Amino acid sequence: MNLGELEKLVLHYLWKHKDVDVKQLYSHFINVRGGSLNTYQSTLDRLFKKGLLARKKEGHAYIYNTKVERYELIGQLIKSVASDFIAGDDSSLIAAFSSISSEFSVDQLTKLEQLIEEQKKLKSVNKD
Missing domain, CATH: 4.10.340 (Interleukin-10; domain 2)
Incomplete structure (x- = not known):
């Protein structure tokens, strides 16, 4: 599984701040990193489609939280990289x-x- 730099930053943020909508995420990152609201919405959607985030609809917005713990993701990444180099x-x-x-x-x-x-x-x- 490949993760972009923004995806990694978003995951780190979500491990610290549970239940976040895109506007909260954008408010945090606009001063740190810049970018558009749409960029953050797309990033959340990609992480959701990768199975790393869960989301629930509240009003007109989705609320996101992590679906995997940090150590689980690290394990998945290690396994993914290692499987390319080891056999049997x-x-x-x-x-x-x-x-x-x-x-x-x-x-x-x-x-x-x-x-x-x-x-x-x-x-x-x-x-x-």
Whole structure:
């Protein structure tokens, strides 16, 4: 999945500010980035069509919020990029992840270890 620069900015904004209409979004970004109201409406619509936003009609406007958490999107993006380079039971993804783990703090490594243990437990429960 490819995301444009404005799409990324909009997602970051929506993770912080739930339930936003295009006018609220435009009011925030007009001073930061410029652009037209139509540009922001189109961006919200593209993110909705990509399955990243949910929307509900209130009066004449749609109210948008994120459909995925930040960590879920990061996972989808990693999987998308990695799938282009790995095949079958290739351990390249694990090796790649390991190569960047040297940049993690001790707290991040501890959290990662806990998450891996949780996944192992889930796999063993589902296996039985």
